[in-house]
Amino acid sequence: MKRYETDVLVVGGGGAATASTISAHEKGARTMMAVKGRFGQPGVRGAGATSNPMADFWTIRTVGPKGGFFNPPELVHADMLQTGLGMADPDLCQIFVEEVSTAIKRLRKMGMDFQSKMLATMPASEKTKGTNNIVQIQKAVIAGTGTEVVEQANITDLVVEDDRVMGAVGVHDDGTPFFIRAGAVVLATGGVGQLFQYSFNPPGNTGDGYAMALRAGAELFNMEFMQQGIATTWPKPVMVMLYEMEEPYRLLNREGKSFVHEYLPEGLDVKEVSNLKAFHWPVSCRDAAIHLDRAIHGEALRGRATDHDGIFIDLSQGERGFQPEMFVDFMTKHGFDIAQDLVQVQVFHHTSNGGVRVDTTNMSRVRGLFAVGETMGWQGADRLGGTMLGGSQVFGWRAGGYAADIAKEQPKASLEDARIEALIVEPLAKMKETKGTKRPEDLKPGLQRHMWKKLLVEKDAEQLASAQKYIDEERDRMANDLAIAEPMDLALAFEHRNLLDVAEVITQAALLREESRGSHFRGDFPERDDANFLTNIFATKRSGTLEVRKQWINEERGWEDAPGDVRIMPWG
Numbered sequence: 001m002k003r004y005e006t007d008v009l010v011v012g013g014g015g016a017a018t019a020s021t022i023s024a025h026e027k028g029a030r031t032m033m034a035v036k037g038r039f040g041q042p043g044v045r046g047a048g049a050t051s052n053p054m055a056d057f058w059t060i061r062t063v064g065p066k067g068g069f070f071n072p073p074e075l076v077h078a079d080m081l082q083t084g085l086g087m088a089d090p091d092l093c094q095i096f097v098e099e100v101s102t103a104i105k106r107l108r109k110m111g112m113d114f115q116s117k118m119l120a121t122m123p124a125s126e127k128t129k130g131t132n133n134i135v136q137i138q139k140a141v142i143a144g145t146g147t148e149v150v151e152q153a154n155i156t157d158l159v160v161e162d163d164r165v166m167g168a169v170g171v172h173d174d175g176t177p178f179f180i181r182a183g184a185v186v187l188a189t190g191g192v193g194q195l196f197q198y199s200f201n202p203p204g205n206t207g208d209g210y211a212m213a214l215r216a217g218a219e220l221f222n223m224e225f226m227q228q229g230i231a232t233t234w235p236k237p238v239m240v241m242l243y244e245m246e247e248p249y250r251l252l253n254r255e256g257k258s259f260v261h262e263y264l265p266e267g268l269d270v271k272e273v274s275n276l277k278a279f280h281w282p283v284s285c286r287d288a289a290i291h292l293d294r295a296i297h298g299e300a301l302r303g304r305a306t307d308h309d310g311i312f313i314d315l316s317q318g319e320r321g322f323q324p325e326m327f328v329d330f331m332t333k334h335g336f337d338i339a340q341d342l343v344q345v346q347v348f349h350h351t352s353n354g355g356v357r358v359d360t361t362n363m364s365r366v367r368g369l370f371a372v373g374e375t376m377g378w379q380g381a382d383r384l385g386g387t388m389l390g391g392s393q394v395f396g397w398r399a400g401g402y403a404a405d406i407a408k409e410q411p412k413a414s415l416e417d418a419r420i421e422a423l424i425v426e427p428l429a430k431m432k433e434t435k436g437t438k439r440p441e442d443l444k445p446g447l448q449r450h451m452w453k454k455l456l457v458e459k460d461a462e463q464l465a466s467a468q469k470y471i472d473e474e475r476d477r478m479a480n481d482l483a484i485a486e487p488m489d490l491a492l493a494f495e496h497r498n499l500l501d502v503a504e505v506i507t508q509a510a511l512l513r514e515e516s517r518g519s520h521f522r523g524d525f526p527e528r529d530d531a532n533f534l535t536n537i538f539a540t541k542r543s544g545t546l547e548v549r550k551q552w553i554n555e556e557r558g559w560e561d562a563p564g565d566v567r568i569m570p571w572g
């Protein structure tokens with residue numbers, strides 16, 4: 001087993017990880033990054049969601065490209081809470097609005113070039129090597145910090161003694177196990193998009209941070225809330241900016257028939273639902289906009305979508321809206337002739353709103369264990385567009401500084417080898433002995449398809465029971481029919497275990513929440529029920545068994561539903 005040692009270990013290579021690393025270094029800590037695949041190379045394993053060229057809208061309502069306030073922070077704060085429908089963390093949202101301007105200015109100083117006068121956007125360009133450049137810019141800074149970057153390092157579990165994190169274990173792509181002793185660990189592993197067949201998350205985003213934190217004794221919350229959006233399924237996935245479209249959208253199933261009206265509750269028409277969806281950009285769904293997602297997804301479940309699960313949409317009215325030329329240009333660049341052709345779309349997973357429960361220093365209830373970016377929980381039942389990238393910088397930076405402080409109190413006690421080996425060497429040996437037929441990559445498509453059908457858009461008790469059954473049976477397959485054909489399969493098997501653990505949390509939280517709120521829609525409980533569900537759902541693990549419970553983070557201060565939805569428009 002390889003051994004490493006550091007003060008602050010940052011797990012991940014996305015924008016939240018890079019911010020944490022620089023900040024911890026500035027506080028005088030020795031820093032190490034453990035990254036799946038290659039660090040800062042877009043398009044390969046290891047590139048996080050941050051490097052997706054479509055992740056380019058920043059802090060839309062809060063600050064402009066130079067960090068100046070665009071809208072009053074208190075209004076943005078109120079909108080964030082309203083969008084979260086009582087489920088967002090008000091303290092963390094407050095920190096966000098107060099510090100995001102500083103984060104933008106800090107990035108500008110590092111060399112970030114925001115490319116719009118109005119919005120802090122930064123479209124990918126040749127200059128940014130075809131990627132959103134937060135990671136590239138910060139990678140260059142990290143090169144001067146003495147940080148040891150350990151690549152092809154798949155962290156599989158945290159080492160915890162007496163509720164204090166002591167480091168992490170993992171496996172390299174070549175099958176070599178390792179242990180990193182650390183005074184503090186920052187989890188920046190992104191979200192869990194890879195649980196779903198249709199997702200924009202890169203291959204490494206398998207919910208590892210959520211699953212590891214849970215096993216280590218931390219709490220997760222709001223995991224039933226996920227953003228979802230419309231994107232093309234074929235010939236390749238491209239997000240569709242619905243705010244550029246004529247409403248009501250002309251949507252047709254494979255039989256060429258309109259269908260959205262079949263999914264609408266009484267009193268709603270297609271135009272109203274289409275308008276709401278457009279206002280929300282593509283990914284928010286706290287109101288009747290969700291019925292458009294239900295309809296598109298529902299047609300696929302009923303076998304009325306194309307062989308690519310696609311619903312036809314007519315985008316030929318793309319000459320309107322906020323930035324029509326950019327939209328048409330964008331679609332053309334991706335090979336779509338939207339003036340001539342109908343385009344096939346479906347509902348994709350976009351981001352996870354919940355995550356590890358942290359305090360205002362970003363520490364979980366396990367001392368020394370921090371979570372940042374999409375791995376932390378702070379957003380509510382729905383969220384405003386453009387807050388995730390800004391949040392990754394604000395909270396990533398804060399966590400790095402606090403982690404450096406905590407690392408100084410690192411207990412000197414030596415860890416028994418047997419304890420570390422039980423976490424990584426033994427499970428690896430057991431996996432290698434398996435003589436089954438299913439490699440992890442053989443199992444993944446089935447899991448992703450099932451969870452996309454049962455967990456992402458509309459669900460009910462029956463579908464959720466089916467999701468749980470699949471999870472249980474898949475765990476049996478992992479135990480009895482796993483095949484390890486090459487060293488990389490070991491890391492992939494750990495990832496698959498994590499996908500199952502997170503799927504179970506989402507399933508059980510969604511089952512417990514017998515109402516519809518924000519992005520969480522229950523066909524058997526289609527109304528919001530504040531009397532019984534003005535509460536968050538927390539998940540913990542005790543002796544390997546998952547427990548979910550109601551616990552409201554706003555119990556003491558309450559939350560008032562403000563009629564009229566958000567005040568600053570658009571989007572989100």
Ligand SMILES: Cc1cc2nc3c(=O)[nH]c(=O)nc-3n(C[C@H](O)[C@H](O)[C@H](O)COP(=O)(O)OP(=O)(O)OC[C@H]3O[C@@H](n4cnc5c(N)ncnc54)[C@H](O)[C@@H]3O)c2cc1C
Pocket residue numbers: 011012013014015016017034035036037045046047048049050051052054055056057058059153154155156188189190191200201204205206208209239350351372373374375385386387388389390392
């Ligand atoms: C298509 C798309 C468009 C988006 N658009 C916007 C937008 O316009 N505005 C906005 O605010 N947000 C947007 N988002 C969301 C936003 O991009 C993400 O929430 C944010 O980038 C997450 O950053 P992160 O650093 O937390 O995680 P990521 O950037 O996803 O990085 C996670 C990193 O952790 C690594 N990792 C994971 N597990 C392990 C492990 N076990 N061991 C070692 N390394 C590991 C991964 O390989 C990766 O390097 C978009 C997301 C997508 C997918």
